[in-house]
Amino acid sequence: xxxxxxxxxxxxxxxxxxxxxxxxxxxxxxxxxxxxxxxxxxxxxxxxxxxxxxxxxxxxxxxxxxxxxxxxxxxxxxxxxxxxxxxxxxxxxxxxxxxxxxxxxxxxxxxxxxxxxxxxxxxxxxxxxxxxxxxxxxxxxxxxxxxxxxxxxxxxxxxxxxxxxxxxxxxxxxxxxxxxxxxxxxxxxxxxxxxxxxxxxxxxxxxxxxxxxxxxxxxxxxxxxxxxxxxxxxxxxxxxxxxxxxxxxxxxxxxxxxxxxxxxxxxxxxxxxxxxxxxxxxxxxxxxxxxxxxxxxxxxxxxxxxxxxxxxxxxxxxxxxxxxxxxxxxxxxxxxxxxxxxxxxxxxxxxxxxxxxxxxxxxxxxxxxxxxxxxxxxxxxxxxxxxxxxxxxxxxxxxxxxxxxxxxxxxxxxxx
Amino acid sequence: xxxxxxxxxxxxxxxxxxxxxxxxxxxxxxxxxxxxxxxxxxxxxxxxxxxxxxxxxxxxxxxxxxxxxxxxxxxxxxxxxxxxxxxxxxxxxxxxxxxxxxxxxxxxxxxxxxxxxxxxxxxxxxxxxxxxxxxxxxxxxxxxxxxxxxxxxxxxxxxxxxxxxxxxxxxxxxxxxxxxxxxxxxxxxxxxxxxxxxxxxxxxxxxxxxxxxxxxxxxxxxxxxxxxxxxxxxxxxxxxxxxxxxxxxxxxxxxxxxxxxxxxxxxxxxxxxxxxxxxxxxxxxxxxxxxxxxxxxxxxxxxxxxxxxxxxxxxxxxxxxxxxxxxxxxxxxxxxxxxxxxxxxxxxxxxxxxxxxxxxxxxxxxxxxxxxxxxxxxxxxxxxxxxxxxxxxxxxxxxxxxxxxxxxxxxxxxxx
Numbered sequence: 129x130x131x132x133x134x135x136x137x138x139x140x141x142x143x144x145x146x147x148x149x150x151x152x153x154x155x156x157x158x159x160x161x162x163x164x165x166x167x168x169x170x171x172x173x174x175x176x177x178x179x180x181x182x183x184x185x186x187x188x189x190x191x192x193x194x195x196x197x198x199x200x201x202x203x204x205x206x207x208x209x210x211x212x213x214x215x216x217x218x219x220x221x222x223x224x225x226x227x228x229x230x231x232x233x234x235x236x237x238x239x240x241x242x243x244x245x246x247x248x249x250x251x252x253x254x255x256x257x258x259x260x261x262x263x264x265x266x267x268x269x270x271x272x273x274x275x276x277x278x279x280x281x282x283x284x285x286x287x288x289x290x291x292x293x294x295x296x297x298x299x300x301x302x303x304x305x306x307x308x309x310x311x312x313x314x315x316x317x318x319x320x321x322x323x324x325x326x327x328x329x330x331x332x333x334x335x336x337x338x339x340x341x342x343x344x345x346x347x348x349x350x351x352x353x354x355x356x357x358x359x360x361x362x363x364x365x366x367x368x369x370x371x372x373x374x375x376x377x378x379x380x381x382x383x384x385x386x387x388x389x390x391x392x393x394x395x396x397x398x399x400x401x402x403x404x405x406x407x408x409x410x411x412x413x414x415x416x417x418x419x420x421x422x423x424x425x426x427x428x429x430x431x432x433x434x435x436x437x438x439x440x441x442x443x444x445x446x447x448x449x450x451x452x453x454x455x456x457x458x459x460x461x462x463x464x465x466x467x468x469x470x471x472x473x474x475x476x477x478x479x480x481x482x483x484x485x486x487x488x489x490x491x492x493x494x495x496x497x498x499x500x501x502x503x504x505x506x507x508x509x510x511x512x513x514x515x516x517x518x519x520x521x522x523x524x525x526x527x528x529x530x531x532x533x534x535x536x537x538x539x540x541x542x543x544x
Numbered sequence: 545x546x547x548x549x550x551x552x553x554x555x556x557x558x559x560x561x562x563x564x565x566x567x568x569x570x571x572x573x574x575x576x577x578x579x580x581x582x583x584x585x586x587x588x589x590x591x592x593x594x595x596x597x598x599x600x601x602x603x604x605x606x607x608x609x610x611x612x613x614x615x616x617x618x619x620x621x622x623x624x625x626x627x628x629x630x631x632x633x634x635x636x637x638x639x640x641x642x643x644x645x646x647x648x649x650x651x652x653x654x655x656x657x658x659x660x661x662x663x664x665x666x667x668x669x670x671x672x673x674x675x676x677x678x679x680x681x682x683x684x685x686x687x688x689x690x691x692x693x694x695x696x697x698x699x700x701x702x703x704x705x706x707x708x709x710x711x712x713x714x715x716x717x718x719x720x721x722x723x724x725x726x727x728x729x730x731x732x733x734x735x736x737x738x739x740x741x742x743x744x745x746x747x748x749x750x751x752x753x754x755x756x757x758x759x760x761x762x763x764x765x766x767x768x769x770x771x772x773x774x775x776x777x778x779x780x781x782x783x784x785x786x787x788x789x790x791x792x793x794x795x796x797x798x799x800x801x802x803x804x805x806x807x808x809x810x811x812x813x814x815x816x817x818x819x820x821x822x823x824x825x826x827x828x829x830x831x832x833x834x835x836x837x838x839x840x841x842x843x844x845x846x847x848x849x850x851x852x853x854x855x856x857x858x859x860x861x862x863x864x865x866x867x868x869x870x871x872x873x874x875x876x877x878x879x880x881x882x883x884x885x886x887x888x889x890x891x892x893x894x895x896x897x898x899x900x901x902x903x904x905x906x907x908x909x910x911x912x913x914x915x916x917x918x919x920x921x922x923x924x925x926x927x928x929x930x931x932x933x934x935x936x937x938x939x940x941x942x943x944x945x946x947x948x949x950x951x952x953x954x955x956x957x958x959x960x
Contacts, residue, residue, distance in 0.1 A: 523835070
């Protein structure tokens with residue numbers, strides 16, 4: 129059982145966008161134990177698409193199409209597949225109501241070509257689109273499974289995770305169960321983590337251990353196969369235990385979690401509220417914490433204090449502190465964290481100040497960062513880190529470090 | 545004359561990396577007037593690579609390979625192509641000296657497998673690698689041109705720009721230039737825009753007009769071909785003018801611009817400073833504005849006022865306003881925008897308040913959003929929008945709407 133991913137869209141062949149869908153689906157299919165042998169990209173051209181389908185049918189049992197399900201004339205994926213398989217397109221009433229509702233809710237006029245999005249290939253199983261209008265679909269014919277997914281990653285990814293992967297698991301699991309678990313690490317580099325566990329990676333094929341790095345984090349994906357799911361799960365537990373013995377202190381979460389989600393969990397559990405005074409990070413910490421549904425029980429608000437005059441006037445940092453130590457200093461980070469907690473009336477105040485670049489500031493090099501943490505009833509702590517990436521990457525990592533330090537600190541108190 | 549790009553590497557099929565080389569080369573080939581009809585990705589497997597070569601020979605005259613030129617055992621691109629074409633591999637002395645020099649310069653021990661990188665297909669033209677060890681190569685056989693490039697983008701990109709593109713330009717006999725331009729629209733849906741210009745899309749093939757939608761925006765890519773680049777550019781101008789007559793009010797920028805960049809440009813030009821009071825958007829507007837290098841001349845800071853108590857205590861919204869109209873109201877948006885501008889001492893205050901979901905708030909449905917804009921010397925304006933997406937998408941669109949409204953308002957003053 130192996131798969132080919134066919135992306136349909138001239139914008140890919142013109143280099144207007146990158147084929148990130150192929151990457152996402154490849155990772156997902158690997159997790160399901162399905163080998164991917166080819167990716168193909170073809171333009172909005174029915175004849176070339178049909179030739180790509182014919183080639184894929186020769187070499188893959190599962191063919192996943194991305195893109196070309198939209199309302200416009202150059203969207204022709206389902207039309208071409210339907211014709212190729214000798215099937216008709218039929219109106220899916222559920223999808224049509226969804227589209228009509230979308231236009232009603234947003235007070236927009238529904239144009240006629242939007243109805244086209246609700247057409248599906250007859251006999252296919254419809255995959256609902258919870259984040260857009262065009263539904264996906266899956267159908268089987270002969271030895272092949274055909275899956276059609278929409279092009280925008282924000283629609284494709286949740287659709288595959290919610291609906292598509294289950295259909296494919298069912299195809300695979302007739303023989304054996306495949307279970308996987310992602311371990312998430314922070315504060316250790318990919319090569320350091322790999323060096324610590326290289327013998328485990330090399331000496332076992334079930335479960336497999338696959339490292340992946342990105343945005344300052346490293347993940348290990350463990351994948352076990354067994355006819356009995358309970359056995360496969362215990363194989364994962366065993367491998368995880370071995371890894372924890374080597375690098376357990378850097379493990380912070382599992383699967384699709386994030387440092388911010390873990391921090392949110394800890395705060396909710398301890399019924400603590402938090403605020404932030406953000407200079408370097410410009411609101412990123414607050415934007416991320418409020419992106420989690422239900423944030424209002426732990427977060428009431430905070431301040432972005434980009435300029436020194438705002439640090440002084442709004443967050444009440446002493447003029448003396450700014451003159452003597454500068455804005456990028458332990459002292460400033462401490463006052464920002466403490467004052468923010470006081471002004472916003474929260475249990476915890478966190479502050480981020482540093483040199484974003486591209487130029488040094490106050491004689492301090494790009495990448496110098498201070499994170500202040502004021503926790504009610506405890507002395508304020510300031511952590512200094514030094515980052516080497518470009519501007520935006522440094523801001524993202526700074527927020528992650530802030531979450532990581534705070535989680536560790538709050539867990540410490542739990543243990544004492 | 546058309547091309548196919550074959551990327552070789554199992555890491556692509558496992559989803560460990562994204563195929564950015566295909567994007568880069570597609571953009572470059574479009575610039576040279578060479579159509580790309582297919583991208584293929586194949587793993588480190590000689591048989592499957594050879595089958596991909598055979599397929600590409602049926603449908604393309606130029607075949608560009610990326611990756612698989614390195615020193616390890618799974619690098620087999622040139623070996624497979626050589627065997628397929630009945631050619632031998634020969635040592636390229638210039639490449640070998642380069643590799644030896646590289647190890648000398650970095651004080652590292654050269655291992656035997658590194659010599660393998662200096663092997664090239666006999667009769668090929670060698671493309672020097674100025675940023676790594678494995679050389680590229682080009683050879684012609686029959687009707688086909690085969691170009692082999694290294695996988696790492698930092699080696700591939702300069703090699704193609706410096707050496708590869710010249711070889712291909714020489715192949716392009718017709719010698720026509722292809723120029724393209726992306727028009728960026730906001731405030732109009734993809735299908736509505738297409739409906740407005742459908743006759744232009746249908747009735748002309750040079751320039752072509754290709755719509756693409758994503759994140760609440762729609763873009764049109766115009767692509768023109770002509771032997772004279774100046775003529776091709778004036779063809780783009782002409783098509784753009786026709787489109788502007790239909791939907792010019794929604795056009796906000798070109799190519800890789802964004803609404804936030806356009807807003808930043810307008811503010812800098814008019815020497816205006818801005819602050820924000822963000823409830824719904826939780827800091828997203830401020831995070832984005834500070835992600836642009838040099839933001840400090842227009843943005844000093846702002847506030848995230850997620851809870852009503854912060855709106856009242858920190859941003860000084862009247863208790864009466866919150867009691868009578870609620871936080872999601874025109875009145876609250878107005879006070880937030882005006883008070884933020886006063887507290888942070890800026891020319892402009894923008895506020896975002898609304899119902900993020902998943903549940904309704906104050907009896908107002910999910911997606912109800914008010915954006916307040918206070919501009920010095922002008923009456924405050926509040927815009928109401930209704931969004932239908934999920935939580936995170938609504939926040940992103942809200943910030944885009946805020947930028948869009950503000951740009952329009954600031955441009956109005958320019959015209960009067």
